Amino acid sequence: MLMILLGVAILLQSPGDTISLDQALDRARHARASVVAAAAAVAEARSALRTAGAVPNPTISYSRTESVPRNHLLFDQPLDWLLRRGSDRSAARAGVDRALADSSLAVAGLLREVRSAYFRARASRLAESLVRAQAALADTVARLSAARLRAGDISLLEQEQAAQEAARARQTAAAARETARVDEADLARAIAWDGVPPTPIGPLDAGLDQLPDTSVDLAALPGVRTATADSAAAAEQARSAARARVPLPTVQSGAEWGDEAQPGALRVIGLALPFPLWNLGGSRVDEARARATRASALAREARLDAVRQLRLVRIHLEETSARARFDRDSIVPGAGVLRGRALRAYQAGETGILPVLDALRGERDASLGALQDQLAFQEALADWYAVVGSAK
Numbered sequence: 001m002l003m004i005l006l007g008v009a010i011l012l013q014s015p016g017d018t019i020s021l022d023q024a025l026d027r028a029r030h031a032r033a034s035v036v037a038a039a040a041a042v043a044e045a046r047s048a049l050r051t052a053g054a055v056p057n058p059t060i061s062y063s064r065t066e067s068v069p070r071n072h073l074l075f076d077q078p079l080d081w082l083l084r085r086g087s088d089r090s091a092a093r094a095g096v097d098r099a100l101a102d103s104s105l106a107v108a109g110l111l112r113e114v115r116s117a118y119f120r121a122r123a124s125r126l127a128e129s130l131v132r133a134q135a136a137l138a139d140t141v142a143r144l145s146a147a148r149l150r151a152g153d154i155s156l157l158e159q160e161q162a163a164q165e166a167a168r169a170r171q172t173a174a175a176a177r178e179t180a181r182v183d184e185a186d187l188a189r190a191i192a193w194d195g196v197p198p199t200p201i202g203p204l205d206a207g208l209d210q211l212p213d214t215s216v217d218l219a220a221l222p223g224v225r226t227a228t229a230d231s232a233a234a235a236e237q238a239r240s241a242a243r244a245r246v247p248l249p250t251v252q253s254g255a256e257w258g259d260e261a262q263p264g265a266l267r268v269i270g271l272a273l274p275f276p277l278w279n280l281g282g283s284r285v286d287e288a289r290a291r292a293t294r295a296s297a298l299a300r301e302a303r304l305d306a307v308r309q310l311r312l313v314r315i316h317l318e319e320t321s322a323r324a325r326f327d328r329d330s331i332v333p334g335a336g337v338l339r340g341r342a343l344r345a346y347q348a349g350e351t352g353i354l355p356v357l358d359a360l361r362g363e364r365d366a367s368l369g370a371l372q373d374q375l376a377f378q379e380a381l382a383d384w385y386a387v388v389g390s391a392k
Helices: 002-011 021-031 033-052 081-150 156-190 222-243 282-347 353-388
Strands: 059-064 071-078 250-257 266-272
Touching: 021 033, 021 081, 021 156, 033 081, 071 266, 081 156, 081 222, 081 282, 081 353, 156 353, 222 282, 282 353
Parallel strands: none
Antiparallel strands: 059 071, 071 250, 250 266
């Protein structure tokens, strides 16, 4: 019976544009600004890496005095960056790794939003069509009961019960139509769709019979990659702070001229060495080391959180898939058989209206429950892809 109702659902779909899951995901990748923001963050981190490896510009100074030589032109080139350059570049490279992990996390979160919105809209549209099909069956029962009333086979109460059930079914269909329209509007927002929201197509139980591989490299998870990159950057910054305590000179060169007793220019070459008189930079190093220790601890906590999150989404995925398969393969077909038998018995005058109404309601509840369980499976699958950072 579920396959028949799904066929009716396709026939009763609202007119307008339709969209598949792959089309929705592809449109979101190209149309949503959050993807552009994630790419810009990666570009910013790569620019910071180039900045970390850049040689600082020299300082040029010119002065003129009344005493000879009167003109002084000096170039100062600091050398203290030589010891820090390796650590600074490593820290900036870790920043690139973090930006890439954040980008993967942002894209995965966006695709999870799109998948959830897509399948909610699809489930709502199928629920509307199923309820409308059930309302048509209730109308058939109401017409049948009216004919039997005219023939004197049933009481007025029984005919009124059938008519009341048909009216309630139409009201349920109206509520389902509103839910479907709202969910399609949410889908349009998720994929940045202009105009009339599209109607999602495709089976709601896609992927139900073949779950994704649940073996995952923990270090490859975006959340773990982010925390690991932060820890690596903090460690390199601590090394850079320690190396900055080593005094390296500033090379000075230039020329002096303007002495009538000494024609021409005199070359000037010298060194300027920082003198740690007021502080040795120890507090700055301690601060950087404390940050590195904290980042390392947070990275270990992130791995524990990732293990727990993986277990939770795997459990949710396995349990929802089991319930959805049982609904699809057992409960819904059984409810359809019971409804058919009750309706035939009523047509033959072997039973009253109440068993028929119970069978109709049971089939409706079973079909809608199956749709909700399949939707729960799709949302669990979306959660799984978001946790592992997959672009599916």
